[in-house]
Amino acid sequence: MDEVANMKVNKAGVTEEEFLREYDGDKYKKPSLTVDMALFTITNEEEKNRRRLPEKELQILMIKRGEHPYIDQWALPGGFVDIEESIEEAARRELKEETNIENIYMEQLYTWGEVDRDPRTRVISVSYLALVDSSKLNVVAGDDAADAKWFFVKANEYKEVKTSTEKGIIIEKYINLELENGEDYCSAVVKETKTLNGAVIISNYEIVENNCIAFDHSKIILYSLMRLRNKVEYTNIAFNLMGEYFSLSELQQVYEIILGKELLPAAFRRKVADMVIETKEIRKEAAHRPSKLYNFNPEWIKNVY
Amino acid sequence: MDEVANMKVNKAGVTEEEFLREYDGDKYKKPSLTVDMALFTITNEEEKNRRRLPEKELQILMIKRGEHPYIDQWALPGGFVDIEESIEEAARRELKEETNIENIYMEQLYTWGEVDRDPRTRVISVSYLALVDSSKLNVVAGDDAADAKWFFVKANEYKEVKTSTEKGIIIEKYINLELENGEDYCSAVVKETKTLNGAVIISNYEIVENNCIAFDHSKIILYSLMRLRNKVEYTNIAFNLMGEYFSLSELQQVYEIILGKELLPAAFRRKVADMVIETKEIRKEAAHRPSKLYNFNPEWIKNVY
């Protein structure tokens, strides 16, 4: 702020300097602030048949709560934001503490502010979507939470109800979320209600059923999956799930898993042609034609707000 | 939470009920939480020539600060979130208090959490993008702030610097923001830095120059403009700026203003054909062929996460 601004006084005749000195930041009750991260990766399934390709699967990192509330249930990694760090710094710090993962792709997702979303006290959560290449994951298992585990994620819509109103339409979608990892199984049903009134859309998410997923994290997971699915179509976001070298078939599999549908090889290759750079590397690991390996093309940027 | 969960004890042998009773939410220092709204509308310029169409312009609502800090500068409408209301409720309440506007389109934009973004104390701001149809605006001027004014908005990129690094590329864009309303003129220059490292993009916004726009609100305004520009291409968001009845030419003008470029009528009409419903109404207000009026088609929904 410049000199002139500093000399201005308010209606009470107080300068800015005086005002700030007297300012009581704790006059009103404040909510607590946390970050939560939906961290995804894609891993290869074991495959004995040397002819077949390993199946890929989408996984999300969850942490078993060792304290009330929701003790023994599974929550997204995250925690409270310290007073002297930015929100994003907090997110990266928590991830590092809980899982020892650093320097990965992360984007802010949504800020959850329902009054009763945490039974302890009023807690606002800024959620992040994060992606890692699974080859970087030998590092996992931080000290804070030994109970960090990767879960296979499945989400599917199983019911849709459309109701017409005078000025619009109400669409209710029931989405089933399943998290599973051999030992543990969690699930939730979230109802997404879109109310259209004129051109005004209001979206609302409600947890209808919940089995061992802490807080409102089932909502956050579903929201992050939708964002991921959406962004994969017109950004380079999926490349954050790949290693430095990858084949186009692998890349296609990643797209297919995120989008939940099969793609045609020819069209897919045309689509990603400008996003990759061919290398001289070749992968021959199985009993079929080997594949050329590619790198991401850093010139290709399409970022969306 | 179910009965079983209530009976579980933590490592210290404490049940959830006891834990919550003893929980001290004020153990750590907490940031304050505010909401800020970038509210846009599109208005017609006066036009005396009965032959010509009125020009449309994009406007944003700003409020003159009557208190430190940034006294007498212009800020986005908003304010502190009360402890017993959700963030979105707070946003709608503040808008109602400051401008008497209700029931409009609003979507969460981004949560700003830099440590020093407010000189008073640590303040987190959840920003919203909101749109109103200007015909609803005869209601304006609430009691809280008589100093609410609509500003014409212009943003343009005037410099781009690309630097190649070993593993990627750095792109710096300088964007000039201008707010103007006959009496008042504010401006800012924001530098957007995209750092690409492998496939990991990190975006950063920095205010390089600032003239009478309070806090970091110039960043928020630019971010909301980018979101608006982006979403207008593949959602129905622009319809929130239209009245109930509108001509396709008017709609096209709105798209053109938001996108900052001219569109071809034939292609535009094809594109929006499914999004509108023809009515029997006709507008003949000027000395040229009258236009058919349309309504928004509520069946057309495309929402993006």
Added chain:
DNA sequence: ATAATAGTGTCTTTCAGACAGTATAGT
């Protein structure tokens, strides 16, 4: 040879861009 995947050629369909041309009100 065979199984399985990698990768290409090309026809079709869809959709955006371009632009000329027609339609219709008040002046």
Added chain:
DNA sequence: ACTATACTGTCTGAAAGACACTATTAT
């Protein structure tokens, strides 16, 4: 008749969808 906008027809070209076809490895 003229001006300014409203609206349509149709050519073109780019990109996505579909699918058959070729290529290459270990078994």
